[in-house]
Amino acid sequence: MIFAAQFSGFLEHVEQDWPFPRHLTECTLVSTQYQQSAVSSTLYTQYNLPMPQAAEKRQAEFLAARLCAREALRLQLKHAQFPSQKKNSRAPVWPYGSCGSMSHSHPIAAAIVGSTKHWKNFGLDIEPPISITRSQRLAKAILTTSEHKVFSTLSAEQAAHYLTLVFSFKESLFKALNPLTDCYFGFHDAQVTTVDLAEQGFACLKLNKNLSRNWQAGHELEGQFTSIQGNTMTLVGIAKDFKDTISHAT
The missing domain is CATH 3.90.470 (Ribosomal Protein L22; Chain A)
Structure with a gap:
């Protein structure tokens, strides 16, 4: 509309x-x-x-x-x-x-x-595509060891797209969870375990750090993404019953 x-x-x-x-x-x-x-x-x-x-x-x-x-x-x-x-x-x-x-x-x-x-919170993020050159420079600061293994297997173009997605999802996750936990966490305190390398799709995110009693390391959430005017937009929604958000992307 x-x-x-x-x-x-x-x-x-x-x-x-x-x-x-x-x-x-x-x-x-x-x-x-x-x-x-x-x-x-x-x-x-x-x-x-x-x-x-x-x-x-x-x-x-x-x-x-x-x-x-x-x-x-x-x-x-x-x-x-x-x-x-x-x-x-x-x-x-x-x-x-x-x-x-x-x-x-x-x-x-x-x-x-x-x-x-119906909802506890949302995390929404829009990011311009990270260039190939910049993706190589930023990879270790943004990616966990397991994410970097995925990054290193991709072509230069795919790797840059992958890094853009991971960066944006971690921004969305922070926006969604920081107000609920009042806990700061960085790029290595969460990871994207699976993600579609397309213009639109899903991802599974996992916490690597205990944020609160309800949000512990190992907790998994689903995120989704799309392309908007050449940018990547990611979304993480936390339902009122947060257990409803636990899901593996398919």
């Missing part, structure tokens, strides 16, 4: 769509393309949002992601409201009764929102 232009030329093609291979119930995803040069203090004033004291790029992506979140909240919970922000942190605080996640990769922004009656 594409919505009428209502954002003063800043957002284009604002739409409610489900781009992933498996639909998750009781949640809404909104994505858009934004025009960085169209961001302004007037827009921030219009939506009663504090404008970040940052470069134009940051101001644009911040606003675009939150406008997606506001639209998703309106559609899913019939309540158009922006998520607030923790003090001394960029982490969003969602309105009572809701949970969600936002991401952006110029010029794309997206947000997913669900009711806490």
